[in-house]
Amino acid sequence: MPIAAVPNYLGKDFNDISPGMRFGLLLPVWTDRQDQEADVHSRLPGLWDKNDFAARNAWKSIAALSKSDRDRMKALAERQYAMAAVSANLLRLEAQATAPFTTGLGNEHPLENGFAFLNPYGLPYLPGSGVKGVLREAARELASGDWNETHGWNKEKTHIIDALFGLESKDGDTEHVRGALSFWDVIPQIKGDSLMVEIMTPHQSHYYQQKRDHKAGDSTTPHDSGQPNPISFLTVPPGSGFTFFVTCDTKHLARLAPEMTKTDPESGKPCWQILMTDAFEHAFQWLGFGAKTAVGYGAMERDTQAEAARREEAQARLQREAEQARLEKATAGLPDDAARIVRQQQSGAWRENSDFLADAEKLLEETEKLSVEAHQMLEEEVEKRWPGIMENPDVVQGKKQKPKFKPRSRELAKRLLGIKGG
16 A cells, blocks of 8 residues: 655644544555555654554544644534524524434545545535435435324425425436525534544455355355454544534425425424424434444434524624614714714613723823713713712712712813813
8 A cells, every 4th residue: 555645844743633634645644565664653653553453542543633623613613603694594403413423434545434524624524415315315204104294294295305305317317306405514513522433343254355256166155254354433422513504495496396485374484494304303313314324323313402502692693783783873973982982881881880980081091182072972971970060070068068979970070071072
């Protein structure tokens, strides 16, 4: 096996790179040449020893997630949420893996089992095409009626599946239909600081890999005396979060299946979203996502708590955006010092008199000359907090003729009275 060509400018320390780069062919770890072993170990000390089945250190190094990897995963997820916030006709579902998840095992790789990493980030992902395939199968199973409850899917209305997912034409057919739904790639939010390494152990490899000549009467048969062959592969650990995004071209859907664009009176959601939510629920429980689903990998469950938290975040973001819009409107055309006062008032920064005094004093120190608007706003704010102070800051009260107002508030009022705005 040839060694990978790594440019010298990349250096020799690859311990902080992404799992996809460590697992890929870029690094010089995949070699069986004796003259290259020294270079391999100098670049990644102790990473790989083919003669040691317990080469767990190698897999630990490959599977490890650095802080930058986790930050990158979070940033990619936030980018998708930002895109979703401005996307119309979108369905979003949160899920949590209840079993290990793996995908891309069929990708070509020296260790026989590959893994799907999203380039150029080198992080695990579930391609949108894979999500679409699983959901189409879930829709078919529900529509068949073999699962008791169809959840609105109907085998008599196969045009709905074709309208949502597209028509899979047979060889020679000329009828093709583009589906109205688009499925985004899914970026797992991996639990912990590492991927998992699991092992499959094929038996009877002598039977499956040996070329047999049946005409010559080759009598080779499978038996348990063959040497098992343990093979390691990467998985995403259970408990990791998955966010699924599906967008719908409603104009296209209205031409193909107009009933799917109608709003359900009970839930207030479009009919296509209700059907797809049920299809997701079925896929989470019975089908799974990714590879090796027949033996339980890729099973998930809907995370309603995460969905509720995201809805609260979205509402908070909308509220912040509305407040920002109101603030921009309120400060439009005002001088900088007056706009600063308006922002402080509307943000609630002056809830306490002490906060107001400190900020007003700082403003007066930083500004050589207040604008007319800022001067008037400060006077009004001072008068509102200490009624009568702007008329006479040194007014006294009681038998002992003590000052009515405290020293700081009196000093601020006097400074404002001594300033000519403008």
